[in-house]
Amino acid sequence: MRRWEIWVGLLGLGMLVFGSYYGLMVAPREVYMGDVQRIMYVHVPTAWNTLLCFTASFVGAVGWLLTRSWKWDYLIESTIITGLVTGSLLAVQGAIWAKPTWGVWWTWDPRLTSVAVMVLSFLGILALRSFVDDPVKRATWSATATVLAWVNIPFVYLCVRWMASLHQTQSTPKTVDPAMVFPLRLNAFAVLFVVIFFVATGWRIAREQRKRELAE
Amino acid sequence: MKSKLPAILVGGAVVGVLGFLTFGSLGDNLVYYWTPAKLQAAAASATGATVRLGGLVKPGSVVTAGTVTTFIVTDPTGAAVPVRTESIPPAMFREGIGVVVEGTLGPDGTFVSQRLMVKHDENYTAPAAGQAPTGSFEPGQE
Structure with missing residues (x-):
């Protein structure tokens, strides 16, 4: 465990605790949805960071295909695992928010369907990795x-703008009350730092495994 | 290393074609819901099929009688479809809000729905000063 990783992880955790406290206790209650809307303060940061994680996997994939440098493979492995954790959390948070507002836990609208495809496809890649020696x-x-x-x-990101869907489109600071923007931003960086902690840890685990495999 | 470039180009082309096939056709053929105008335009073929209808609940149109709720779903073109449902509306349901209903268009032009879903938009509003939040959801309430 590297020292900077621990500090980044602790910083993220601390920000997440403070941001979530602010979102739950200090931010105003949404006029129409009431308290259940407060799940936004974790759901939206989780969504952003999941897309970011899998985009880092893509960068790793292109990097490996172009350079065959092992560091890219460590990045693919650690970001896919982390992205699957946040992606699964994302679906659960979304369902918890959906039931009281939409009236259903799940529906096959473009956003939910494409997120399901995303999580399952990267889960498949992780399975593929375990099958190849x-x-x-x-x-x-x-x-x-x-x-x-x-x-x-x-x-996944744009379908809510392109197509008819039940999921709302992206908010902007103009469509979100200013008092709600602060905890949302804080938690976005909080989750990012926690994700960096897990990706860095996963990277080192992948590096040790590759070294052992290549030494055999 | 030099021989990798054609493989990457071919891979990129495959990705592009797959993406176009998957998402290009999604927009035309697979719609999550129909707007009132499109549903009425396709009424001949849509009648009797299980589809989703999406639009805004026309203000003043909601009538509740026992377990039956009726209301009118409209879209910006002015098209309007009367909806009849026995499902319990979610707490967010109100006049003027976006809804998606699953069901069938009857021969009389009334949409009979088994499932009523409420669409929330991208606006998150704090109560105005002095205004009590009207937040509709309370724990334990469906």
């Missing part, structure tokens, strides 16, 4: 699959 083949195959799976990510 040769580290070079594993890196190349999973990098190729990651490039394919990433194509969905812009669609």
Whole structure:
């Protein structure tokens, strides 16, 4: 465990506690949805960071395919695992928010469907990695699959603007009360720092595993 | 290393084609909901099929009688479809809000719905000074 990782993780955790306290206790109660809207303060940061994680996987995949440098493979592995954790949290948070507001836990609208495709495709890539013993083949195959799976990510983000969906479109600071923007921003960076902690830790684990495999 | 470039270009082309096939056609053929105008335009083929209808609840149109709720769903073109449902409306349901209803368009032009969903928009509003929040959801309330 590197010292900077611990500090980044602790900073993220501290910000998350403070931001969530602010969102739950200090920020105003939304006029129409009431207190259930406060889940936004974790749901939206989780969503942003999940897309960011899988985009980092894409960067790693392109990096590996172009340079065959192992650091990119560490990045693919650690960001996919972290993205799957936040992506699963995202779906659960969304369902908890959806039931009291929309009236359903789940519906196959473009946003929810594309998020399900995203999580399942990266879960498939993680499964693929565990089936391939040769580290070079594993890196190349999973990098190729990651490039394919990433194509969905812009669609996840933009489909609510392009198509009829139940999920609302992105908010901007203009559509969100100023008192709600602060805890949202704070938690966005909080989750980012926690994600960086997990990606850095996963990176080192992947590096140790690759070193051991290549030494055999 | 030099031989990788064609493979990457081919891979990129495959991705592009896959993306176009997947998402290009989604917009035309697979719609999550129909607007009142589109549903009425396609009434001949849509009648009897299970579809979703989405739009705004026309103010003043909501009538509740026992377990039956009726209201009118409109869109910006002015098209209006009367909806009849026995499902319990979510707490957020109110006049003027966006809804998506699942069900079938009857021969009389009334949409009979088994499932009523409320659409929330991207606006998050704090109560005005002195105004008590009207937040509709309380724990334990469906």
